[in-house]
Amino acid sequence: MMQSKTVEIAVGIFVALGLGALFILAMQVSNLSNLGGDDGYEVRAGFDNIGGLKVRSPVTVAGVRVGRVAAIDYDDENYQAEVILRIDPRFDAFPLDTSASIFTSGLLGEQYVALEPGGDMEYLRDGDRITLTQSALVLEQLIGKFLFSQADKE
Amino acid sequence: MAGMIRRLGRWGLSFFERLGRGHLFLLEALAGLPSLLSRPGLVVQQLYSVGVLSLLIIVVSGLFVGMVLGLQGYNTLVGFGAEQSLGMLVALTLVREMGPVVTALLFAGRAGSALTAEIGLMKATEQLSGMEMMAVDPMRRVVAPRFLAGFISMPLLAAIFSTVGIYGGYFVGVGLLGVDAGAFWSQIQDKVDLHEDIYNGVIKSLVFGFAVTWIAVFEGYDATPTSEGVSRATTRTVVHGALAVLALNFVLTALMFGEI
Numbered sequence: 001m002m003q004s005k006t007v008e009i010a011v012g013i014f015v016a017l018g019l020g021a022l023f024i025l026a027m028q029v030s031n032l033s034n035l036g037g038d039d040g041y042e043v044r045a046g047f048d049n050i051g052g053l054k055v056r057s058p059v060t061v062a063g064v065r066v067g068r069v070a071a072i073d074y075d076d077e078n079y080q081a082e083v084i085l086r087i088d089p090r091f092d093a094f095p096l097d098t099s100a101s102i103f104t105s106g107l108l109g110e111q112y113v114a115l116e117p118g119g120d121m122e123y124l125r126d127g128d129r130i131t132l133t134q135s136a137l138v139l140e141q142l143i144g145k146f147l148f149s150q151a152d153k154e
Numbered sequence: 155m156a157g158m159i160r161r162l163g164r165w166g167l168s169f170f171e172r173l174g175r176g177h178l179f180l181l182e183a184l185a186g187l188p189s190l191l192s193r194p195g196l197v198v199q200q201l202y203s204v205g206v207l208s209l210l211i212i213v214v215s216g217l218f219v220g221m222v223l224g225l226q227g228y229n230t231l232v233g234f235g236a237e238q239s240l241g242m243l244v245a246l247t248l249v250r251e252m253g254p255v256v257t258a259l260l261f262a263g264r265a266g267s268a269l270t271a272e273i274g275l276m277k278a279t280e281q282l283s284g285m286e287m288m289a290v291d292p293m294r295r296v297v298a299p300r301f302l303a304g305f306i307s308m309p310l311l312a313a314i315f316s317t318v319g320i321y322g323g324y325f326v327g328v329g330l331l332g333v334d335a336g337a338f339w340s341q342i343q344d345k346v347d348l349h350e351d352i353y354n355g356v357i358k359s360l361v362f363g364f365a366v367t368w369i370a371v372f373e374g375y376d377a378t379p380t381s382e383g384v385s386r387a388t389t390r391t392v393v394h395g396a397l398a399v400l401a402l403n404f405v406l407t408a409l410m411f412g413e414i
Binding site (some may be wrong): 017 | 309
């Protein structure tokens with residue numbers, strides 16, 4: 001049998017390596033570092049159609065990611081999808097009349113919420129509601145519109 | 155005809171007998187775990203032979219698996235102009251599947267076979283009955299520490315495998331093939347979810363560690379006490395361990411990621 005001190009040191013190094021690897025996986029590899037925990041403020045927005053938007057989809061302004069979709073719900077008074085956007089506390093100066101649209105990144109990419117700042121002097125605060133929204137483009141609807149417009153021409 | 159039915163019956167009986175013995179054995183081994191609290195040295199000794207000695211093969215395989223994933227992934231993705239997603243492909247493959255599964259297969263080959271051979275030889279040379287004679291319970295003295303050590307080592311080894319593999323993919327993708335380093339890491343961080351991917355990977359490796367160690371220790375303890383019996387038990391450990399890991403992997407993947 002090997003000297004017990006050497007064995008203990010080797011086991012200690014092994015366990016430290018293993019835990020270190022888990023730590024690297026959690027911090028460097030996973031999204032933990034850019035989740036930002038639960039801080040940030042929440043803004044609501046109602047969309048007629050959210051298409052393929054999912055919880056945790058990105059929220060961007062001018063292409064820069066400023067937050068994520070925190071929750072998606074259905075509002076049965078307005079017959080709309082209620083999307084809760086959680087925005088990083090660093091970006092706290094969006095005018096009240098900011099508009100939100102759902103776009104697709106690339107041709108087949110995933111969908112995201114793009115915010116476009118307006119000109120109001122007041123800023124959006126936690127719990128505010130974005131009123132100017134533009135729904136996701138649904139391919140079938142586009143094709144349908146196109147077909148109707150063709151039919152009208154004739 | 156009658157002989158065939160008789161053989162089938164005998165086979166069935168012995169199958170269920172082994173199955174039952176295996177589970178009773180597991181219960182006994184688990185019952186022996188609390189007694190380890192007073193003798194942690196036994197577990198440390200086993201962690202050394204099960205974990206530390208497997209480290210080399212895990213690190214080297216992880217590195218090469220990651221490098222191959224980087225190469226193959228790059229060659230496929232570049233056809234779509236999507237080589238920026240290489241990091242995501244390598245990391246998700248490793249964390250979700252390759253890390254736990256390949257580690258468990260290597261673990262069954264490296265540590266599992268050693269456990270079976272060691273316990274089997276102890277039985278063949280009548281050390282186990284000698285212990286019983288001296289009122290030392292071999293379940294507590296021999297089986298329980300090995301069981302616990304295997305259970306602890308597997309997730310650590312799998313995490314090391316995945317981490318080394320991701321750096322291997324990074325080396326090939328960023329170092330040799332010229333993928334942008336920032337895109338590599340940002341794609342990884344964007345797509346790998348702490349709960350969905352990393353926790354589930356750890357759960358997988360815990361389950362695999364449990365299954366492989368159980369099979370290895372049981373096969374050793376249950377081996378026919380001859381040199382041939384020990385060699386057969388060792389083979390069975392590797393074969394059954396690998397089959398159990400692959401089958402469990404499908405079930406766990408379906409439960410965790412599938413929408414079946």
